Amino acid sequence: MANEYILEMKDITKVYPNGVIANKDVDLSLKYNEIHAILGENGAGKSTLMKILFGSEQATEGKIYLQGEEVVFNDSLHAIQNGIGMVHQHFMLDPELTVTENIILGMEPKKGLSLDYKKARQLVADAAKKYNFNVRPGQKVSDLSVGQKQKVEILKALTRGAKILILDEPTAVLTPQETEELFIQLKQLRDDGHTIVFISHKLNEVKEICTRGTVLRSGVGMGSYDLSNVTIEELSRLMVGRDVVREVEKTKAEPQEVALKVNHLTVLDDELNVAVNDVSFNVRKGQIIGVAGVEGNGQRELIDSITGLDETYEGTIYLNGTELMRKNGTKQRRDLSMKHIPEDRNTLGVMPDASITENLIALNYDKDSFNKGMLMDSSVIQNFSDSLIDKYQVKTDSSDTAVRMLSGGNVQKVVAAREMEGEVELLVADQPTRGIDIGAASFIHDQLIGMRKDGAAIILVSADINEVLAVSDSIVVFYEGEITAYFDDASTCDEEILGRYMLGLEQMSKEEMMEVNH
Structure with missing residues (x-):
């Protein structure tokens, strides 16, 4: 040839x-x-x-x-x-x-x-x-x-x-x-x-x-x-351009009191089929719970209910003892310091035509430190924005750049920076590293571990089994809208075992999963 x-x-x-x-x-x-x-x-x-x-x-x-x-x-x-x-x-x-x-x-x-x-x-x-x-x-x-x-x-x-x-x-x-x-x-x-x-x-x-x-x-x-x-x-x-530590380094979790309590949650999908069927579990402060499952097995409906995007669920959800209400639920959850990195970053995560700075301060625009009398303090806001762009390594020529001009991975970094900074009682991280490079993913993993160490409760939803295994302290597995397995210690599980439960090839007994409500 x-x-x-x-x-x-x-x-x-x-x-x-x-x-x-x-x-x-x-x-x-x-x-x-x-x-x-x-x-x-x-x-x-x-x-x-x-x-x-x-x-x-x-x-x-x-x-x-x-x-x-x-x-x-x-x-x-x-x-x-x-x-x-x-x-x-x-x-x-x-x-x-x-x-x-x-x-x-x-x-x-x-x-x-x-x-x-x-x-x-x-x-x-x-x-x-x-x-x-x-x-x-x-x-x-x-x-x-x-x-x-x-x-x-x-x-x-x-x-x-x-x-x-x-x-x-x-x-x-x-x-x-x-x-x-x-x-x-x-x-x-x-x-x-x-x-x-x-x-x-x-x-x-x-x-x-x-x-x-x-x-x-x-x-x-x-x-x-x-x-x-x-x-x-x-x-x-x-x-x-540098050495990347691929293993997630973390000490053993020290879970504290229950932060999130989900009781008998049932959710219908868009076609009125049961997507989540009578699910109950807890997430404690200082703990990362991984949610594993093939996409389309109820994870989206679960997360939408917890974060207030879906108001039609049956059951009860509590954050630090306060019942989360269905009506106007997103605002109440934000007021209680629940943060959310959504799976669909473009639709739910950002205002595409707004600048990076405007997206970064979207949750805190009324914060006292950002305001000077009746006006917003542009210098304080600029410093805040620049510090997060630097910390999260957002590749841009200017903080005034419209988010729609960024690559998908850099949009994800903007969302992560906004949701992971400040006071966080519960972080719902849905596919937080999807489509981003290994360096940025490693950084976000370190941030999650650091937040857990500082006492935040974290739900990690990921289609990347390696990510779930490496970052989570405990794992729940979803199949056809139900929890089919619970691993109190994620280190006792591996890809092959997790994959079998995700595909419904195996299922733990109710007795084996009693610890899910520990």
């Missing part, structure tokens, strides 16, 4: 109209039949580079070569037509449509002027069989598990002829068992002639599934590496 690379990106530079440089002279070469990792902190330019490859953004400078020929992708449709497919971290599926309808959308086979549904269904069935993806063509997407939805997204790209498949954080919401199944399928795709771009913050998974990797730091390429020749620690240093 004259050229061993199926695709090359050379000297890619992307400068936004506001002057922000996302990529500078970045090179990326993808070999035929390989799984190639893209690594870097949030704001390092990974997403921008992939958007350029997928045609949803154009480079300011640089060139792309596909099988040795220079190409310019004017939009995503052009990239798809040239064999580039992308599966985003947040799936782009219509939950009300079937698997078949989602996959053939935009390429519908016709019988006269109408959709030939029989042919469409057969097309999807043949593709699922060809790639050994266990999905049912007629099933409604809303009824699928997270892992099955991901398979539908991959099939959608493959049926459009993708030879290069970009996967953005593909294991972020999967159990170990689902991840293992995905890896088997990705290796089969590689062996069948596909090239896969694998974006992940889980370096152990990168080492397992990828043969080579390209590292970005602050928009600049740090080189491409044969991953069999570099350690995880060396990759971490390349990404963040």
Whole structure:
């Protein structure tokens, strides 16, 4: 073969109209039949580079070569037509449509002027069989598990002829068992002639599934590496420019009095099905309770009820002995020093068009120290904002920057800074490190441990089993809206055990879980 690379990106530079440089002279070469990792902190330019490859953004400078020929992708449709497919971290599926309808959308086979549904269904069935993806063509997407939805997204790209498949954080919401199944399928795709771009913050998974990797730091390429020749620690240093302690260092928890008491909580979902079924548990001051479970098993409804976003629950919730009311519940909870890092940071976590400073002071704008007479004290507010931007390492040119201009990881840092600072009786941290780099995740883990040491009660919800195991003191496992396991000491559990309970393969007896209400 004259050229061993199926695709090359050379000297890619992307400068936004506001002057922000996302990529500078970045090179990326993808070999035929390989799984190639893209690594870097949030704001390092990974997403921008992939958007350029997928045609949803154009480079300011640089060139792309596909099988040795220079190409310019004017939009995503052009990239798809040239064999580039992308599966985003947040799936782009219509939950009300079937698997078949989602996959053939935009390429519908016709019988006269109408959709030939029989042919469409057969097309999807043949593709699922060809790639050994266990999905049912007629099933409604809303009824699928997270892992099955991901398979539908991959099939959608493959049926459009993708030879290069970009996967953005593909294991972020999967159990170990689902991840293992995905890896088997990705290796089969590689062996069948596909090239896969694998974006992940889980370096152990990168080492397992990828043969080579390209590292970005602050928009600049740090080189491409044969991953069999570099350690995880060396990759971490390349990404963040310093040694990263990957293990969470913490002393044994010393739980105090009960801070949060949840009694016989029952919650219905949006379709009036029971999402949380008669759940009771306590969280003590000085304790981190991890909530583990495959997404869609009641965690969202549980958190919405605790934080006051859902006022329709049955049962009672107490914070430091005060019953939390359903009506106007969010304000009461804030007044009682409950803080919340929401799963959906863009919808619930920030005001996108407001500045970083305005978002950081949103909970304290009426604070005495921020006001000087009838006016707000701009110098005090500026110092406060600058100190949090520095502490939480938010990458920005100015505290006046609108939050919508930040990368997803830096938006998450703004939310974390606002919610983790000041007086906190209970912190509900829902996916607090999703989509952020290992350096920032390590920092947030340290902050959680520090808050616990200072007496805060913390609920940690995470789809990352390693995070739950490493940070939590105790763990409750949710399956189909019920607590199916409780581990008083998180260190007695491991990924394999936790994954079995998360998938409903095992369930503790009521006697075994009596300690959940200790």
